[in-house]
Amino acid sequence: MRFNRDSALAVALVSPSILAVAIFVYGFIAWSARVSLSAWKGLLPDYTWAGLSNYAGLLADPRFHIDVRNTLLFTTLFVGGCLVLGLGLAILLDQGLRGEGFFRTIFLFPMAISFIVTGVVWRWLMNPAQGSRLSGLNLLFDNLGLDFLINSWHTTRDWGIAAIAIPAIWQMSGYTMALYLGGLRAIPDEVREAARVDGASELQVYWHIILPLLRPITLSAMVILGHISLKVFDLIVAVAGKQLPLDVPAIYMWTTTFDGNFYGRGAAIGMMLLLSVAALVIPYLIYTTRNEAQL
């Protein structure tokens, strides 16, 4: 009797949250999908059916091509950079050196600050001015005699987006390090010892034993970093404002919707972002919840 009443209470306690998520996540996604199929262009909502024309428009749109290319390039550099740097730092910190806690704190602190703060600071570090107006990192390179490193950062023709990956890696590689360090700590010492007894060199131990054991962590990190990368917005805006060479879908969505009032197209960009994130995250969610069920 009491049990039944409590079951009803349990449902009652979670239903506001479930309802809120149902509306704000799934309801709004459906609503966005509807807008993306409409001809809404202007301040007032207009749900005139337009079929897939907004999507077709995007696929034929040179600006969207720039966005896709920039996103792919940025994602490759950002995810790759974070994985390599994070793994390298985690392995270094796993050697039992003195001062590990200090280094870990330093490597991870950028995670605590916003992309906007990061962007504002890196905007001045990556100042592209040349000649006598040299400043930021370029000036530092010049003073250190590393002139060959002087470059025009995010204003480099065609490759500017690659420079944006630097502050992004600065901000997120510590997180990847923390993930890997957790994974390394979970590997029992006996595993390494056994390999060493068998005559494996330290490098072989890492390559053949440790790295394969860290694969699930790499997968998690790729999914998390990948979905952050697809959504990148604040960082670019803070470093460089909204410029066409550095355009990405999230910025295009923003300008076309809220500056240009082209709601139909904005919603279509939002839906395409959602589809690409879903393609990345849903298999991962299924994979992890299935593993959990097996436990």
Add this chain to the structure above:
Amino acid sequence: MNMSRGRYWLYIPLFLMTLFYLVPMFIMLNTSFKSFSEVSLQTMWNLPSGLHFDNFKEAYTKLAPHLWNSIKLVIPASLISAMLGSINGFVLAKWKFRGSDVIFPLILFGMFIPYQSVLIPLVQFMRSIDLYGGLPGLILTHVIYGLPITTLTFRNYYAGVPTELIEAARIDGAGLLRTYWDILLPLSIPSFVVVLIWQFTAAWNDFLFAVVLTSPENWPITVALNNMAGSQIIAWNVQMAGAFLAAVPTLLVYLFLGRYFLRGLLAGALKG
């Protein structure tokens, strides 16, 4: 063996990487403490002649109202979403009902969605219930989109609490609320710290929701700072001081509660 002499070279890459992570911090503070007369971009790497607070004063006058907006935003946003997450986590871990195993991953997915896919309806909806432009609408938004992560953290934590404990309480005649209040809630203080830090950081650092949903007088610090950085009138040294002011609260939380901060970070990626 681990600390044999040959391994000291490992400190070389560690120190080089320390420089990489600290250079932006250094340049931010170095610039902030200079006087207005010594802030030329070409002397960016020179140390300040002394500790000057001109930049901070200037930045603070411009940003103070927005710092307050951020504080007024993050406190309710993190408290409410932590409370709701705790109740949800408790029910989903220990008081399962029909369909609860389907609902959980559905809630979880909300954590990953690109908010661009809900932005247009969100603005329309907030307009229709008259919460557009102000802080309450932004708080509501942070609470709701924070539910997936807070629910996940608490559910994973409560899943580790032995079911016998709940059974024993039930035999003693405790109902659901009493069990939650007397047994689970006191046990979950560490989880509350984790979740509160996570939500505090997320809401403080958010830009997208704030820039879409608030009008200029209600801008939180991130939007105000970005606006300052985009303007040609405000000097870069003041921007640096402003960036530091915007970063201080979350940096302090990180420095003093780093352990919990890390746990919150990992909660999103690994299971409890």
